Every structure is written in structure tokens, then in C-alpha cells.
Amino acid sequence: MGSVGIELSLTNGIEYCKDYPSLKLLPANDQIKELQTILRDRNTTRSDFKFYADRLIRLVIEESLNQLPFTECNVITPTSATYNGLKYKSGNCGVSIVRSGESMEQGLRDCCRSIRIGKILVESDADTHEARVVYARFPDDISRRHVLLMYPIMSTGNTVSKAVNVLKEHGVKQECIILSNLFCTPQAVQTILDSYPKMKILTSEVHPVAPNHFGQKYFGTD
Numbered sequence: 280m281g282s283v284g285i286e287l288s289l290t291n292g293i294e295y296c297k298d299y300p301s302l303k304l305l306p307a308n309d310q311i312k313e314l315q316t317i318l319r320d321r322n323t324t325r326s327d328f329k330f331y332a333d334r335l336i337r338l339v340i341e342e343s344l345n346q347l348p349f350t351e352c353n354v355i356t357p358t359s360a361t362y363n364g365l366k367y368k369s370g371n372c373g374v375s376i377v378r379s380g381e382s383m384e385q386g387l388r389d390c391c392r393s394i395r396i397g398k399i400l401v402e403s404d405a406d407t408h409e410a411r412v413v414y415a416r417f418p419d420d421i422s423r424r425h426v427l428l429m430y431p432i433m434s435t436g437n438t439v440s441k442a443v444n445v446l447k448e449h450g451v452k453q454e455c456i457i458l459s460n461l462f463c464t465p466q467a468v469q470t471i472l473d474s475y476p477k478m479k480i481l482t483s484e485v486h487p488v489a490p491n492h493f494g495q496k497y498f499g500t501d
Contacts, residue, residue, distance in 0.1 A: 422450025
């Protein structure tokens with residue numbers, strides 16, 4: 280069930296890693312495998328790619344939201360009965376890592392109509408190739424929020440690591456950060472969770488080869 284040193288086990292429909300308990304994968308099924316296959320196929324047209332990418336994004340976002348804290352609440356039904364239910368604790372937001380992370384923003388808005396979304400732009404230095412943050416915009420009270428950090432493809436973990444550092448500089452606790460991701464490599468998992476063991480990664484697949492063409496294909500710049 281795992282890939283290249285990432286050994287996974289299944290609990291309540293979600294795959295977990297013994298060495299990295301903060302890593303969670305979508306339940307493995309044929310539908311998700313088909314979506315992953317279409318997105319990796321070089322013959323997939325751009326319109327099909329975007330359609331099926333949006334489907335997989337929605338599944339990842341839905342499960343990422345399930346990792347947020349809930350609190351009990353009671354509501355009165357139209358028949359005047361009391362229903363014991365749940366609601367999100369206040370203080371959630373999304374942050375996309377520009378540009379590919381912006382592909383996941385609509386999926387989050389489709390699930391959470393009024394959620395606030397910030398942005399981080401990380402670029403590689405032309406000479407040193409070192410990742411550096413050049414722009415960040417967040418809600419003023421982000422330090423009191425749980426953050427869904429959106430970045431679909433994680434190959435090395437360097438870009439996400441820079442983004443997490445910026446969130447921490449703004450007072451966000453690492454246990455309040457959930458990375459919503461489509462594809463990541465074992466190296467990236469190790470890089471992020473060795474440095475930030477309390478943050479969570481929710482992804483659809485851990486595989487040694489990441490589809491790094493995702494952003495260009497999704498936005499039609501390939």
C-alpha cells in the first residue's frame with residue numbers, strides 16, 4: 280500500500296503511516312485510481328485534465344475539511360424535534376500557494392461558501408535556485424485560525440516548507456495547518472513532517488514520481 284519507504288495502513292477508510300501519523304491519504308478505490316491515471320496520462324486533453332483534476336481536488340478538499348475540529352451543537356428541526364449535531368469550530372481559512380495552489384480555491388469555495396482565502400507566492404532564485412517567499416496576504420486574524428494550505432503537487436517539499444515558515448511567522452501553530460495535496464513524493468513527506476511533525480498532510484497519493492506538469496496543464500500554459 281505504500282511507496283518507497285512510506286508504509287501505510289488502513290484505519291476507518293483513511294490510510295495512515297506509522298512513521299508519519301500526520302500523513303493521511305484518501306481511501307484507495309478504483310475511482311480515485313482512475314482520476315490519478317487520467318491526470319498522469321500525457322495524452323489527456325487540457326479540457327479533460329481540468330475536469331478530472333477538479334473532481335480529485337473536490338475529494339481532497341472534502342476530506343481535508345474532515346480533519347478540522349468540530350464542536351457539538353443542537354438544532355430544532357421543522358417538526359420541533361431536537362437534533363444533536365456538529366458544526367465547525369470558528370476560525371478556519373484557506374491559503375493557496377500561487378500559482379498551482381489556486382487551482383484548489385474553487386473546490387474549497389464550493390464546500391465552504393464564505394471561507395476566507397489568503398495567498399503565498401514562492402519563487403526559485405534564478406542563480407541559487409533557492410525557494411524564497413516574494414508575496415504573502417492573509418486574513419488579519421490568521422494566527423487564531425486553522426489553515427488549509429493548498430498545493431497540489433509536492434516533489435521536494437521546499438516550497439511548502441517556505442510557506443509553512445511564513446505562516447508560523449504570522450503566529451499560526453503547526454498543529455493548526457493542514458496541507459491539502461493531490462500528489463506528493465516520499466522525499467517531500469519526509470522533508471515536511473521531519474520539520475513540522477504536528478502539521479497534517481492530506482493527499483491522494485504518495486509516489487516517487489510526481490506529475491509536475493499539473494500547473495501548466497491545468498491553466499493551459501504548457
